[in-house]
Amino acid sequence: MSDEQLVGIVLVSHSAAVAASVAELAKGLAGGGPAVPVAAAGGAEGGGLGTSSELIAAAAASVDRGAGVAVLTDLGSAVLTVKALLAEGDELPEPTRLVDAPFVEGAVAAVVTASTGADLAAVEAAATEAYAYRKV
DSSP states (O other): OOGGGSOEEEEEESSHHHHHHHHHHHHHHTTTSOOOOEEEEESOTTSSSSOOHHHHHHHHHHHOOSSOEEEEEOSHHHHHHHHHHHHHSSSSOSSEEEOOSOHHHHHHHHHHHHTTTOOHHHHHHHHHHGGGOOOO
C-alpha cells in the first residue's frame, strides 16, 4: 500500500521538542507497515513555547494524501488554535478532524491504525479509545 492512501497525522504541542518526540515514538511503534505521513507542529514560530496556526496549517498540508488528516493536540490553546483553523474552513485540507484523544497514547494508536490503511473515522476512533487504556 502506498502512502497515497494513508490518513495523515499532525501532532500539535506547545513544545516543538515534545511534538517531534511523540511523532518519532508513534512512527517507531507502528512497526514495519507503510510509513504514515506524520508531522509535528510544536511551539511558536519563533521557536519558543506556544502554538502557531501557520505551523499547524503547513504541517497539515505536508501530510495530506487525500485520505484525510487527523490532528491531535496537547493542551488548551493548541485545541483552540486548531478549532479556529477548522472554523476558517480554508486553512486545512479536507477532511481534517481534531481528534479528542490523549496526546501520546492517542498518537500511537492513530499512527498504528493509519498504517493499516484505515480511513479517517477508524483512525479517530482508535485514538479516542486510547482514553480507556489502563495502566494499573
